[in-house]
Amino acid sequence: MTEQDISVDEVYWQKKWSDSKIFEAKISGEKPQFYCLEMYPYPSGKMHMGHVRNYSIGDAVARYKRMMGFDVLYPMGFDSFGMPAENAAIKEGRHPYDITEMNMASITKQIKRMGFSYDWTRLVKSHDPNYYKWNQWFFTKFMENGLAYQEFAPVNWCGSCNTVLANEQIKAGRCWRCNGPVVQKEMNQWFLDTPKYAQELVDGLDDIDFPENVAAMQKDWIGRSEGAEIIFTVEGSGEEIKVFTTRPDTLFGATFITLAPEHELSKILVEGTEFETNWQELYDEVSIMTEFDRIKNMNKKKGAPLGKNAIHPLTGEKIPIWTGNFVIASYGTGAVMAVPAHDERDFDFASKYGINIKRALVIEENTLPEGEMKKAETDFGWMVNSPLEGFDGLYGEDAKSAVIQALEKDGKGNQTINWKIRPWLVSRQRYWGTPIPVIHCSKCGVVPVPEDQLPVELPRNVTFGEGNPLANCEEFVNVECPKCGIQAKRETDTMDTFVDSSWYFMRFTDAQNNSQCFSEDVVNHWMNVDFYCGGIEHAQMHLIYARFWTKALRDLGLHSIDEPFNQLLCQGMVNKQAPWCEVCSITLSVDHIGDPCPHCGGELGLRSAKMSKSLGNTVSPEDMIEKFGADTVRLFILFAANPTAGMDWSDTALEANYRVMLQLMAIPDQILSWGNQQTSIDTWLEARIKQRMEEFQISMDKYDLRRAVEISHYELIKDMNWYIRRGGNNGDLGKQLLSSWSHLLSISTPHLAEEWWRALGNQTLIADTVYSPLEKITTTEQSVLDEEYVMRNILENARKVKSIAERHLDGAAKKLTLTISPEWKKKLAIMAIEYVSDGGNVKAFMSQLKESELSNLENSGEIYAFWGKKMLPQVFKWDDKSKLLICGRTDELKLLSERKSFLMSELDLDEVVIISSEDSLDDTGRINSAMPLSPAIIYA
């Protein structure tokens, strides 16, 4: 048979699927529903391996759920707004719209070639006015509810992208997109009040199934910290400085106040004084500094006194007010009470500027507050040196609440919770995004665009490369005020593209709805997403925004879902080997293969690294599909590693999988040519099929795709081979096998499965066929499985012994005697197994044994010795299954006798004798090695 004869026409089946519309999600009303989703991609022109892996995982889940009788919603769309298209436009002189549409067309084609079972009728594209119209509508609703607002504030500016960024979009002080430096700039910008949902966002993590690390990252990011806000008054002027602290118990150790240079009071306090210059210097330095530099200079504390004192709220003491570069204006209140004795930063600062250090706690109980402090003691401790009554000796939480109570009594502070998450800065000074639906009128101020005028469409006719294209587009900017009708100006900022991805999963449920964003009933029916698969890189951005947005829309009354994603799976990276220098610990591009390290001249090794253009270790999915077919690529990807683990691309492994595919392609013909002989091994195969189907389901239900594929594409081949080897040749049973098997194949290699299904004479599509569960394994079937299992173990053992035995025989072994262990060994084994499983202590078993019936046997001495030497370790070595078999009714003599001729031919012998040791006349002493389930093996 040549390869051509057995190749699968994948495109043919893809057309069949699409013509028959079987993947279009329906609400049948009878079946349970399942929403399977992958993070929709940004449409670059080409699909890469990361996509392929992501979608192969999702598709396997979707197909499995369909097969198990669910109504499955499995859509695909494009996150098609965003800067790459706009930057390409600037560079190439084409329009982002054209570039995007073109890329979408080409990547769609590639995705379709993989044969994923998407419902393409629900395609959502962010840049479609019918979609982004709802972004705008939501935005105006948010404005009504105070959730969206405009504010003049210091924001993060990426110079190379020419736009502001949200905090979540800064990675290690640099822009997440271009890796360029980010600077602080004061601008009038739009924000969404994400902190409003901070508590719910934290709490929700307990109810959904996110990977631990993602949940941890989100918790970190949201950053809940409990503490107190404390009011210090400025001496003389009476102005108030609010500080946030998590350690109110150290309040009596506060020896100064530090304000962020940007803090509004800083400027007010120094204005017109001798201290102004130093403050100004620091302010200039900090505000120009990029986040990146700021991190780099993290340990260089710098500050200046502001020349005024604050009044300690409880003691009335005067303490100096400073400004310091390490205080962040936007966290807490932008001001801290400095307690050098119990805070490292304050300690550094105080040491540098010679400020008083005052101990307020001792770390060991009942110690005296003596000696100079060499470093800050930041752990909880017992309060000491308190100038007021009733505090000394309090510890930890008690100390905190005592201080807070005292503050609250005087109206000088209160307990608060502070959040690290800051409002989401959503406006962008870029073209290719959703226009913010707002008009600025000189008379009416900020006016939201009325609903009937939505969408505010992006104008086509704009010029790129000179600032914000929208701002330069007269016909876009100039409008009449919807309220009073005078000439007004449109907002020219667009929305962050993360807005698009914050609710697309809801749009998918009702994608063609022209009158609403989605119908409430429909969205409630499908949501939430049962299985969400995508990259870890969105742990803080997309996945927080989407959760926020879902809650915000819920509170607008649009649906009743609390959390968008039930279960999140982050697929691992696709890696491939690249040159690696151990000495310099750097990964180099594949161009260096064979050369010495360009830095140290040493020899280069290989190391697996994320596929990237810069390393040149990428593999083109297109080429692989063309060469091996989509099924092979999918099989390889699912089998090479668990979904969440990183996987290494390997050409040889891929080829091995291709061979498996070739083998599988030939199997229907092979099985269909079986005769119709019924043999005793038939029951075994029948039971085995049931067993495999069950194992497969268990694996799939826990998304252990690797194991599932192993069963469907490897184990079952082995089972079939075993059946044949044992003389099976039953065509009817073969058809049963093929039928069940093709369901399992259809999850990961759907095209192949269709071929099988057709070969079986089916007119239907297996992708559209619900699997009807097989009956449970019967007791008889179970015992056949068990017996075969025992025999295979014995056979395997006998094979090993044979090669050793033949070293001692003259030539090849001709005869095998299997001597079943004596009755007393079985009794002893059962006794021991029961004793141990009841929790008995092995060491005490001997006394038990001496009281048992076995002690009455004449060979009781032998039995005692055997227990200690052989049986004791063995009791722990038997697996649960073997224990069951030993205690059960398994008749070794019978099962082996029935399989004698098979053993004979397998071991290539003239004679096999099965005998129980009571009947044996062995004189070599070798039968002593017999154990239950493991007869003595003696060759002659």
Added chain:
RNA sequence: GCAGGGAUGGCUGAGGUGGUCAAAGGCGCCGGGCUUAAGAUCCGGUCCCAUAUGGGUUCGUGGGUUCGUAUCCCACUCCCUGCACCA
């Protein structure tokens, strides 16, 4: 610095509630059957030793608990990921 995850045989990768573990599966490699031959497929082998089913040394390093530990505890080293002067 803080947080999360890792380190298993030539490679990959299960296991990880202590005994079923010399440790599944795959790849690679070796041998055999089939074949005119190659490929594919099928069967067997693949830590070391071994004069009969046995022994030895192994799951990052060093300790510990235990009759027994890849699996539990402690310390350390290294790797990945995220956050980062968060008060």
